[in-house]
Amino acid sequence: TQLLEQSPQFLSIQEGENLTVYCNSSSVFSSLQWYRQEPGEGPVLLVTVVTGGEVKKLKRLTFQFGDARKDSSLHITAAQPGDTGLYLCAAWNNNAGNMLTFGGGTRLMVKP
Protein backbone atom coordinates (compact mmCIF):
# COMPACT_ATOMS: atom_id res chain seq x y z
CA THR A 1 0.00 0.00 0.00
CA GLN A 2 1.38 3.36 -1.04
CA LEU A 3 1.65 6.07 1.57
CA LEU A 4 0.57 8.61 -1.06
CA GLU A 5 -2.11 7.72 -3.60
CA GLN A 6 -2.31 9.86 -6.71
CA SER A 7 -5.25 10.03 -9.09
CA PRO A 8 -5.81 9.77 -11.89
CA GLN A 9 -2.79 7.75 -12.99
CA PHE A 10 -3.14 8.92 -16.58
CA LEU A 11 -4.84 11.95 -18.08
CA SER A 12 -4.99 12.97 -21.73
CA ILE A 13 -6.68 16.28 -22.54
CA GLN A 14 -6.85 18.91 -25.25
CA GLU A 15 -5.03 22.21 -25.06
CA GLY A 16 -7.12 24.80 -23.23
CA GLU A 17 -8.92 22.40 -20.92
CA ASN A 18 -8.77 22.60 -17.13
CA LEU A 19 -7.79 19.66 -14.95
CA THR A 20 -7.29 18.65 -11.34
CA VAL A 21 -5.07 15.88 -10.00
CA TYR A 22 -5.15 14.57 -6.47
CA CYS A 23 -2.75 13.27 -3.84
CA ASN A 24 -4.33 11.46 -0.89
CA SER A 25 -3.12 9.74 2.24
CA SER A 26 -4.38 8.48 5.58
CA SER A 27 -1.34 10.04 7.26
CA VAL A 28 -0.82 13.61 8.41
CA PHE A 29 2.19 15.42 6.99
CA SER A 30 4.05 18.49 8.13
CA SER A 31 4.56 19.47 4.50
CA LEU A 32 3.91 18.19 1.02
CA GLN A 33 5.69 18.86 -2.23
CA TRP A 34 4.73 18.66 -5.90
CA TYR A 35 7.32 17.85 -8.55
CA ARG A 36 7.06 17.70 -12.34
CA GLN A 37 9.18 15.31 -14.35
CA GLU A 38 9.60 15.64 -18.09
CA PRO A 39 10.61 12.64 -20.21
CA GLY A 40 14.31 11.87 -19.89
CA GLU A 41 14.85 14.26 -17.00
CA GLY A 42 14.76 14.22 -13.22
CA PRO A 43 11.84 15.69 -11.22
CA VAL A 44 11.84 19.42 -10.55
CA LEU A 45 10.17 20.96 -7.52
CA LEU A 46 7.08 23.06 -8.27
CA VAL A 47 5.88 23.96 -4.79
CA THR A 48 5.97 23.10 -1.09
CA VAL A 49 2.79 23.48 0.97
CA VAL A 50 3.05 23.61 4.73
CA THR A 51 -0.10 24.94 6.38
CA GLY A 52 -3.46 23.12 6.38
CA GLY A 53 -5.80 24.81 3.92
CA GLU A 54 -2.94 26.63 2.23
CA VAL A 55 -3.37 27.61 -1.42
CA LYS A 56 -0.40 28.51 -3.61
CA LYS A 57 -0.48 29.70 -7.19
CA LEU A 58 2.23 29.34 -9.79
CA LYS A 59 0.99 31.00 -12.99
CA ARG A 60 -1.76 28.65 -14.25
CA LEU A 61 -1.11 26.06 -11.54
CA THR A 62 -3.00 26.18 -8.21
CA PHE A 63 -1.93 23.94 -5.34
CA GLN A 64 -4.01 23.29 -2.25
CA PHE A 65 -3.11 21.50 0.97
CA GLY A 66 -6.04 19.87 2.75
CA ASP A 67 -7.22 21.31 6.06
CA ALA A 68 -6.16 18.12 7.86
CA ARG A 69 -2.83 18.02 6.00
CA LYS A 70 -3.56 14.55 4.62
CA ASP A 71 -4.22 15.43 1.00
CA SER A 72 -3.43 17.90 -1.73
CA SER A 73 -4.63 18.87 -5.16
CA LEU A 74 -3.11 20.47 -8.21
CA HIS A 75 -5.36 22.37 -10.59
CA ILE A 76 -4.16 23.51 -14.01
CA THR A 77 -6.12 26.17 -15.86
CA ALA A 78 -6.07 26.29 -19.67
CA ALA A 79 -3.54 23.47 -20.04
CA GLN A 80 -0.84 23.81 -22.66
CA PRO A 81 1.30 21.15 -24.40
CA GLY A 82 4.23 22.36 -22.30
CA ASP A 83 2.41 21.11 -19.19
CA THR A 84 2.85 17.52 -20.41
CA GLY A 85 4.78 15.41 -17.93
CA LEU A 86 4.64 13.25 -14.82
CA TYR A 87 3.33 15.07 -11.75
CA LEU A 88 4.56 13.61 -8.47
CA CYS A 89 3.50 14.50 -4.97
CA ALA A 90 5.93 13.82 -2.16
CA ALA A 91 5.91 14.10 1.61
CA TRP A 92 8.51 13.81 4.30
CA ASN A 93 7.93 10.55 6.16
CA ASN A 94 9.09 10.84 9.75
CA ASN A 95 8.41 7.12 10.22
CA ALA A 96 10.98 6.26 7.56
CA GLY A 97 14.03 8.09 8.86
CA ASN A 98 12.64 11.39 7.67
CA MET A 99 12.90 10.43 4.02
CA LEU A 100 10.92 11.89 1.16
CA THR A 101 8.22 9.47 -0.01
CA PHE A 102 6.75 9.85 -3.49
CA GLY A 103 3.32 9.03 -4.80
CA GLY A 104 2.85 6.97 -7.93
CA GLY A 105 2.41 10.05 -10.09
CA THR A 106 -0.11 11.34 -12.63
CA ARG A 107 1.02 11.21 -16.23
CA LEU A 108 -0.48 14.17 -18.07
CA MET A 109 -0.55 14.57 -21.81
CA VAL A 110 -1.86 17.81 -23.30
CA LYS A 111 -2.57 17.55 -26.99
CA PRO A 112 -2.43 20.63 -29.24
Add this chain to the structure above:
Amino acid sequence: EADIYQTPRYLVIGTGKKITLECSQTMGHDKMYWYQQDPGMELHLIHYSYGVNSTEKGDLSSESTVSRIRTEHFPLTLESARPSHTSQYLCASSPDREAYNEQFFGPGTRLTVL
Protein backbone atom coordinates in the same frame (compact mmCIF):
# COMPACT_ATOMS: atom_id res chain seq x y z
CA GLU B 1 19.12 25.24 -12.39
CA ALA B 2 20.41 22.40 -10.22
CA ASP B 3 24.11 21.61 -10.35
CA ILE B 4 23.87 17.86 -10.12
CA TYR B 5 25.26 15.62 -12.81
CA GLN B 6 24.92 11.99 -13.73
CA THR B 7 26.95 9.93 -16.16
CA PRO B 8 26.41 8.09 -18.31
CA ARG B 9 22.92 9.22 -19.42
CA TYR B 10 22.33 5.92 -21.21
CA LEU B 11 24.04 2.55 -20.75
CA VAL B 12 23.40 -0.75 -22.50
CA ILE B 13 25.45 -3.66 -21.20
CA GLY B 14 25.48 -7.42 -21.09
CA THR B 15 24.58 -9.63 -18.15
CA GLY B 16 27.33 -10.14 -15.61
CA LYS B 17 29.18 -6.89 -16.22
CA LYS B 18 30.25 -4.62 -13.37
CA ILE B 19 29.07 -1.05 -13.73
CA THR B 20 29.34 2.22 -11.83
CA LEU B 21 26.87 5.04 -12.22
CA GLU B 22 28.37 8.41 -11.40
CA CYS B 23 26.66 11.26 -9.55
CA SER B 24 28.23 14.57 -8.61
CA GLN B 25 26.84 17.80 -7.18
CA THR B 26 28.51 21.17 -6.77
CA MET B 27 26.05 22.67 -4.27
CA GLY B 28 27.85 21.44 -1.15
CA HIS B 29 24.82 19.41 -0.04
CA ASP B 30 25.41 16.87 2.70
CA LYS B 31 22.42 14.68 1.87
CA MET B 32 22.39 12.60 -1.29
CA TYR B 33 20.04 9.92 -2.58
CA TRP B 34 19.65 7.26 -5.25
CA TYR B 35 16.22 6.39 -6.60
CA GLN B 36 15.13 3.68 -9.01
CA GLN B 37 12.26 4.50 -11.36
CA ASP B 38 10.63 2.39 -14.03
CA PRO B 39 9.40 4.53 -16.97
CA GLY B 40 6.60 6.85 -15.90
CA MET B 41 6.27 5.21 -12.52
CA GLU B 42 6.95 6.21 -8.93
CA LEU B 43 10.40 6.72 -7.48
CA HIS B 44 11.75 4.14 -5.04
CA LEU B 45 14.56 5.13 -2.68
CA ILE B 46 17.38 2.57 -2.82
CA HIS B 47 20.27 4.36 -1.05
CA TYR B 48 20.93 7.58 0.82
CA SER B 49 23.75 9.35 2.59
CA TYR B 50 23.82 12.01 5.30
CA GLY B 51 27.40 12.97 4.52
CA VAL B 52 30.93 11.67 4.00
CA ASN B 53 31.34 8.04 5.09
CA SER B 54 27.57 7.72 5.69
CA THR B 55 25.52 5.30 3.56
CA GLU B 56 22.15 3.71 4.27
CA LYS B 57 19.78 1.44 2.41
CA GLY B 58 16.43 2.82 1.33
CA ASP B 59 12.93 1.39 1.16
CA LEU B 60 13.51 -0.73 -1.94
CA SER B 61 15.96 -3.58 -1.61
CA SER B 62 18.73 -3.31 -4.16
CA GLU B 63 21.76 -5.39 -5.04
CA SER B 64 23.68 -2.21 -5.77
CA THR B 65 26.16 -0.59 -3.40
CA VAL B 66 27.17 3.04 -2.87
CA SER B 67 30.06 4.96 -1.39
CA ARG B 68 30.50 8.53 -0.12
CA ILE B 69 34.17 9.37 0.15
CA ARG B 70 33.74 12.99 -0.92
CA THR B 71 30.82 15.32 -0.25
CA GLU B 72 30.23 16.01 -3.90
CA HIS B 73 30.43 12.44 -5.20
CA PHE B 74 27.98 9.53 -4.63
CA PRO B 75 28.61 6.68 -7.09
CA LEU B 76 26.43 3.57 -7.35
CA THR B 77 27.94 0.20 -8.30
CA LEU B 78 26.43 -3.03 -9.55
CA GLU B 79 28.96 -5.88 -9.28
CA SER B 80 27.13 -8.16 -11.70
CA ALA B 81 24.35 -6.63 -13.74
CA ARG B 82 21.24 -8.63 -14.60
CA PRO B 83 18.22 -7.88 -16.83
CA SER B 84 16.15 -7.25 -13.66
CA HIS B 85 18.37 -4.22 -13.03
CA THR B 86 17.07 -2.54 -16.18
CA SER B 87 15.56 0.75 -15.02
CA GLN B 88 16.18 4.47 -14.68
CA TYR B 89 18.43 5.52 -11.80
CA LEU B 90 18.04 9.04 -10.44
CA CYS B 91 20.48 10.76 -8.11
CA ALA B 92 19.39 13.65 -5.89
CA SER B 93 20.77 15.91 -3.20
CA SER B 94 19.29 18.25 -0.62
CA PRO B 95 20.61 20.91 1.75
CA ASP B 96 21.00 19.99 5.37
CA ARG B 97 18.02 21.85 6.77
CA GLU B 98 15.44 20.31 9.06
CA ALA B 99 12.24 20.98 7.19
CA TYR B 100 10.79 21.41 3.73
CA ASN B 101 13.98 20.41 1.99
CA GLU B 102 13.84 20.54 -1.77
CA GLN B 103 15.52 17.63 -3.47
CA PHE B 104 17.52 18.50 -6.56
CA PHE B 105 17.61 15.72 -9.11
CA GLY B 106 20.09 14.83 -11.78
CA PRO B 107 18.88 13.89 -15.28
CA GLY B 108 19.12 10.17 -14.56
CA THR B 109 20.90 7.19 -16.08
CA ARG B 110 18.78 4.86 -18.14
CA LEU B 111 20.28 1.38 -17.75
CA THR B 112 19.46 -1.56 -20.00
CA VAL B 113 20.93 -4.96 -19.21
CA LEU B 114 20.68 -7.47 -22.02
